[in-house]
Amino acid sequence: MLGGPDPDVPAPGRYVLPLVASRRESPSAMTFQFSTAGTGFQYRSNQAIRLALPGVDDPWGAVRTFSLSSSPSEPGMIAVTCKISDTPFKQALSRLHPGETAVVVGPLGHFLLDVGRPTVFLAGGIGITPFRGMLRFATDTGNTVPRRLLYSARVPAELVFRAELDAMVRASPAVQVEYTITRPGESGEAWTGRVGRIDLDWIRATAAPLDRPMFYLAGLPDMVEEMVGLLTGPLGVPEDDIDYEIFRGF
Numbered sequence: 001m002l003g004g005p006d007p008d009v010p011a012p013g014r015y016v017l018p019l020v021a022s023r024r025e026s027p028s029a030m031t032f033q034f035s036t037a038g039t040g041f042q043y044r045s046n047q048a049i050r051l052a053l054p055g056v057d058d059p060w061g062a063v064r065t066f067s068l069s070s071s072p073s074e075p076g077m078i079a080v081t082c083k084i085s086d087t088p089f090k091q092a093l094s095r096l097h098p099g100e101t102a103v104v105v106g107p108l109g110h111f112l113l114d115v116g117r118p119t120v121f122l123a124g125g126i127g128i129t130p131f132r133g134m135l136r137f138a139t140d141t142g143n144t145v146p147r148r149l150l151y152s153a154r155v156p157a158e159l160v161f162r163a164e165l166d167a168m169v170r171a172s173p174a175v176q177v178e179y180t181i182t183r184p185g186e187s188g189e190a191w192t193g194r195v196g197r198i199d200l201d202w203i204r205a206t207a208a209p210l211d212r213p214m215f216y217l218a219g220l221p222d223m224v225e226e227m228v229g230l231l232t233g234p235l236g237v238p239e240d241d242i243d244y245e246i247f248r249g250f
């Protein structure tokens, strides 16, 4: 960055943090909560970290980047939520026991919630992670600026955080969440909601009532690139009103 460090985000550091708890969120995803108590770790909603498991023998190295799925309003801990693949890194992470440690470098990045502007979040699959943190932060801090989330997953069971997101909607009139399922045929679970990808008409209808919303996107490269194309092309959204996090590396 030109002009030296950004005064608005905490400087990154290196921390050795113990696992507090892990839990399964969906057939393919788990959340890992690490204690930051007494370490001084601070971050803004919703930055990322690099997480290392020293000693894990993985052809791609023993470190991965993750958005934080926790919120700064949840004191004393950070959490990441990730897809558990069969890579040695992910297998070791899934077997980490409470009290065992990971090396965390962070906080990283500038994927930051603009607390003062209405927001449209577009999440593809595991791309929901930073938006869970942003919505948690907005609701925990009593922020009443409108927040809209359009969240797409392959099958209903892969809608990570669905119960919590629905609870946020019930608790805050500012928050609205809508889901779409892209491969309903792959699921045994009945789904009477929307199917198909997030599309132009849906984004347009969601954004129309909002006063100059910020658009936040997160997911795999194809999804994010397609959504940025819709926003900057047919929807004519200025680039300054769009921010995105691309989950490269799957």
Ligand SMILES: Cc1cc2nc3c(=O)[nH]c(=O)nc-3n(C[C@H](O)[C@H](O)[C@H](O)COP(=O)(O)OP(=O)(O)OC[C@H]3O[C@@H](n4cnc5c(N)ncnc54)[C@H](O)[C@@H]3O)c2cc1C
Residues within 6 Å of the ligand: 048, 060, 063, 064, 065, 066, 067, 068, 080, 081, 082, 083, 084, 085, 086, 087, 089, 090, 126, 129, 130, 245, 246, 247, 248, 249, 250
């Ligand atoms: C900013 C950011 C935020 C992210 N947030 C999340 C999150 O919240 N949750 C989540 O699950 N994931 C997230 N990711 C993706 C995450 O870092 C991992 O890449 C992903 O989880 C896959 O890891 P894996 O071990 O399961 O799989 P793999 O696909 O095996 O990837 C392992 C590593 O190998 C590298 N790799 C794989 N194939 C190649 C290749 N052909 N050439 C070069 N390198 C290769 C990848 O870069 C990756 O680091 C994020 C990524 C970024 C950049």
